[in-house]
């Protein structure tokens with residue numbers, strides 16, 4: 001499902017409503033809610049809203065388990081850290097227990113080893129089939145989502161739940177949930193706005209299949225299980 005907005009505030013309000021609904025449904029059904037957060041700039045407004053009343057008070061944070069969809073392999077105090085952004089905009093302002101927050105970072109371990117450990121952590125906390133209740137994602141102007149960058153081997157990973165690899169173009173390691181685990185989520189919400197996303201959004205949603213160029217085409221959920229929150233600028237070609 002594609003939800004288009006003129007107004008970014010309204011986009012964030014509706015994304016917050018989806019988050020709250022998904023949390024409440026999962027907690028009613030299972031007693032807890034598992035979510036993977038996204039990084040970049042697009043979710044900042046959503047996180048800031050969720051950190052404030054009345055939104056903050058509509059989530060039973062003590063029953064929430066927070067993971068990340070992807071990360072730049074940098075320490076938590078590095079300004080490039082996706083976890084740092086979510087901690088400062090959202091998680092430090094809500095009563096989620098610290099032991100239920102799982103940033104994709106640890107000192108003194110290789111990114112590959114950490115990816116294996118993170119998968120074990122997921123296996124402890126997710127339903128046996130590896131199904132997240134909600135995965136939040138963004139999309140770059142190059143059509144990447146999570147850390148599925150164009151022309152990288154990780155696009156073809158089908159066994160691991162979490163993978164780490166060196167991204168030459170950015171001269172850094174990336175760690176990411178893989179295609180099969182994202183495509184098992186009960187719901188996926190992608191936030192993409194701004195005119196610089198228009199070409200990629202068109203190619204991902206309407207273009208000819210080309211996952212190497214537009215990795216977000218790998219998102220494979222039924223229409224009711226994926227929501228694209230986009231503004232009119234990003235959706236201008238859709």
Ligand SMILES: O=C1O[C@H](COP(=O)(O)O)[C@@H](O)[C@H](O)[C@H]1O
Nearest residue numbers: 038039040041042137138139140
């Ligand atoms: O590098 C990343 O970029 C994407 C998109 O970021 P945005 O700034 O265009 O919103 C993001 O979804 C991903 O988590 C991040 O690692």
